[in-house]
Amino acid sequence: MELAKLLKEDRKIVYTYGMNVNSTEKLETLLEDVEVVIGPIPFSRDGLNVNSKFVESKILIKDLLEKIKGKILIAGNISEDVKKLAENYNIQVIDVMNSEKLAVLNTIATSEGTIELMIANTDTIIFESNVLILGFGRVAKTLANRLKGLVKSITCASRENDELAWIEVYGYEKMNLNDLVKCQESKKYLKNYDVIINTIPSMILDAEKLQYVNKEALLIDLASNLGGIDKEEAKKQGLKLIHALGLPGKVAPKSSAKFIKDMIYEII
Numbered sequence: 001m002e003l004a005k006l007l008k009e010d011r012k013i014v015y016t017y018g019m020n021v022n023s024t025e026k027l028e029t030l031l032e033d034v035e036v037v038i039g040p041i042p043f044s045r046d047g048l049n050v051n052s053k054f055v056e057s058k059i060l061i062k063d064l065l066e067k068i069k070g071k072i073l074i075a076g077n078i079s080e081d082v083k084k085l086a087e088n089y090n091i092q093v094i095d096v097m098n099s100e101k102l103a104v105l106n107t108i109a110t111s112e113g114t115i116e117l118m119i120a121n122t123d124t125i126i127f128e129s130n131v132l133i134l135g136f137g138r139v140a141k142t143l144a145n146r147l148k149g150l151v152k153s154i155t156c157a158s159r160e161n162d163e164l165a166w167i168e169v170y171g172y173e174k175m176n177l178n179d180l181v182k183c184q185e186s187k188k189y190l191k192n193y194d195v196i197i198n199t200i201p202s203m204i205l206d207a208e209k210l211q212y213v214n215k216e217a218l219l220i221d222l223a224s225n226l227g228g229i230d231k232e233e234a235k236k237q238g239l240k241l242i243h244a245l246g247l248p249g250k251v252a253p254k255s256s257a258k259f260i261k262d263m264i265y266e267i268i
Helices: 001-007 026-032 061-067 080-088 100-120 138-147 161-170 231-236 247-251 253-267
Strands: 036-038 071-074 092-095 132-133 154-160 173-176 195-198 217-223 241-242
Touching: 026 061, 036 092, 061 080, 080 092, 092 154, 100 138, 100 217, 100 247, 100 253, 132 138, 138 154, 138 161, 154 161, 161 173, 247 253
Parallel strands: 036 071, 071 092, 132 154, 132 195, 154 173, 195 217, 217 241
Antiparallel strands: none
């Protein structure tokens, strides 16, 4: 919705579909007069339907592609299967999440949203917290930078040699992911962290590792798809876990929309 507002402010002709539960527009009619179709992020959650929570009837991806033959489709996290299918309809597909610039800018809102979750879901001031960040990619780098001065200590964990080197260069405590459940007498032992934040989109804290986590700790999973923390096991063990997806759009919708708008202009 914010993106549509910004485009209209730039005097672009914009049609919207499925932006609210009371929507009465006909998708087929709207698509007749457009050259560019901007879809959601992620484009789909199940691989079959377009991600459209405000539309009562599902929008099949195949049906949508048939209706926008020869046009431009811009969305986020578009699967390779959808891209291949779009080729059959002569559709130019642009995945905004492949933009390094957008990805880096979005880490700012993700970091601010994560800090907001930490403040809202802990019983003590975060200044007293020992924080463990799993991974040291774009999100982790920005988050660790934002947390400096706000928390008691920051440890970053990776198994990549280059990331471990950068963790040391930036001055954070360093841990190898292979050592998560080792060194039980060390200050880097899992039970010593008040907040654990995962940024890696593969299983890191499984059932076996979760048993070593402080039962009072706050777990925040920022990774896409299934995340990197076993949700079912965390629930069984009574751990507080938040799987925080799509933070940029929730925390700073106007800023996120502006980033996407600027990128769309650069492309087309």
